[in-house]
Amino acid sequence: MAERKSNKIKIGNIWLGGGESVKIQSMCTTKTSNVEETTAQIERLYKAGCEIIRVSVLDEQDALAIKQIKINCPIPLVADIHFSHKLATLAIESGCDKVRINPGNIGGEKEINIVADCIKAHKIPVRVGANTGSIEKTYLEKYGRSAQALVESALYNARILEKRGINDIVISVKASDVPLTYQAYNLVASKSDYALHIGVTEAGTEAMALAKSYSALGALLLNGVGDTLRISITGDPIREVYAAKNLLRAIGLDKNYVDVVSCPTCGRCMWDSIALAEKVGQRVASVKKQLKIAVMGCVVNGPGEAKDCDIGIAGSSEYCVIFKKGEIIKRVAAKDAETEFFKVLDELIND
Numbered sequence: 001m002a003e004r005k006s007n008k009i010k011i012g013n014i015w016l017g018g019g020e021s022v023k024i025q026s027m028c029t030t031k032t033s034n035v036e037e038t039t040a041q042i043e044r045l046y047k048a049g050c051e052i053i054r055v056s057v058l059d060e061q062d063a064l065a066i067k068q069i070k071i072n073c074p075i076p077l078v079a080d081i082h083f084s085h086k087l088a089t090l091a092i093e094s095g096c097d098k099v100r101i102n103p104g105n106i107g108g109e110k111e112i113n114i115v116a117d118c119i120k121a122h123k124i125p126v127r128v129g130a131n132t133g134s135i136e137k138t139y140l141e142k143y144g145r146s147a148q149a150l151v152e153s154a155l156y157n158a159r160i161l162e163k164r165g166i167n168d169i170v171i172s173v174k175a176s177d178v179p180l181t182y183q184a185y186n187l188v189a190s191k192s193d194y195a196l197h198i199g200v201t202e203a204g205t206e207a208m209a210l211a212k213s214y215s216a217l218g219a220l221l222l223n224g225v226g227d228t229l230r231i232s233i234t235g236d237p238i239r240e241v242y243a244a245k246n247l248l249r250a251i252g253l254d255k256n257y258v259d260v261v262s263c264p265t266c267g268r269c270m271w272d273s274i275a276l277a278e279k280v281g282q283r284v285a286s287v288k289k290q291l292k293i294a295v296m297g298c299v300v301n302g303p304g305e306a307k308d309c310d311i312g313i314a315g316s317s318e319y320c321v322i323f324k325k326g327e328i329i330k331r332v333a334a335k336d337a338e339t340e341f342f343k344v345l346d347e348l349i350n351d
Helices: 035-048 060-073 085-093 111-120 137-143 148-161 178-191 206-222 238-250 273-284 333-350
Strands: 008-010 014-016 022-025 052-056 079-080 098-100 125-129 168-174 196-197 256-264 289-293 309-314 317-326 327-331
Touching: 014 327, 022 238, 035 052, 035 060, 035 238, 060 079, 060 085, 079 085, 085 111, 125 148, 137 196, 148 168, 148 178, 148 333, 168 178, 178 196, 196 206, 206 238, 206 289, 238 289, 238 327, 256 273, 273 289, 289 327, 289 333, 309 333, 317 333, 327 333
Parallel strands: 022 052, 052 079, 079 098, 098 125, 125 168, 168 196, 256 289, 289 309
Antiparallel strands: 008 014, 309 317, 317 327
């Protein structure tokens, strides 16, 4: 897997970029000023695996609520602000660990200076960037709706802050379609050393959001591009966290989990391997161990194709075989397969 050496920055109590693990982000859907609901949602997301959480700041009440939310917030909190330098400074002073702004819509030079001074005083990082709906007019007219326009717009805004002494900057260049997102992030990665927040914006409801995000972000991460990610899904943000974890596991960036491999089945499968595969997945969902488990429909896909698995099972209408590293250790009646396999699985997990 390729590796891009980006700038390393600290957000709250975690490090981002510079070879650190890719951090999972999500964003609260609650009104930030509703401290109880927002805190509860953050706790759910944290338990699911979220490592950085973002909240929107629409008004003064939202900005002030950050101070209360931070008391019980187990992960770094990012304040998302547009169009108001006053809300940006108030959110920073309330204790956010990072701020997301776009200098182009925060006001004139005076307002940008005020926000920049506040960021420096509190020593927090900032995310700036562009998406296809916020490209600077100059670059949109020059390059059209393109990767070049996205990147030049984002870098322009980053330079505005750099000129004011801010160096801990994270960049994003999101689009709602896969090719443009992929092109833009590869381009900005080649032109800068900024830590990159990757994502497909406005990706839609879950099925299409996953298709878009997995194809774009998986390809980027395999090329070493991306330091933190959010998989945007219209719906419960906890689905974003689960999806991000699955992506990092699928491409080998998270190995501390139980990988359950199973064949799609065909006409040769004479027992309910699908149901067992689902039950095994549920059984090991929270296990933090690097293990590989196989549930195979028949002997064609059995011990031979699963030789690298710690344990596995394959079967027929009459019997199933349980194997370790491709070697059969037990032959059981099909009706007893689930019970016998879970005995072996539990021993492995608890070892």
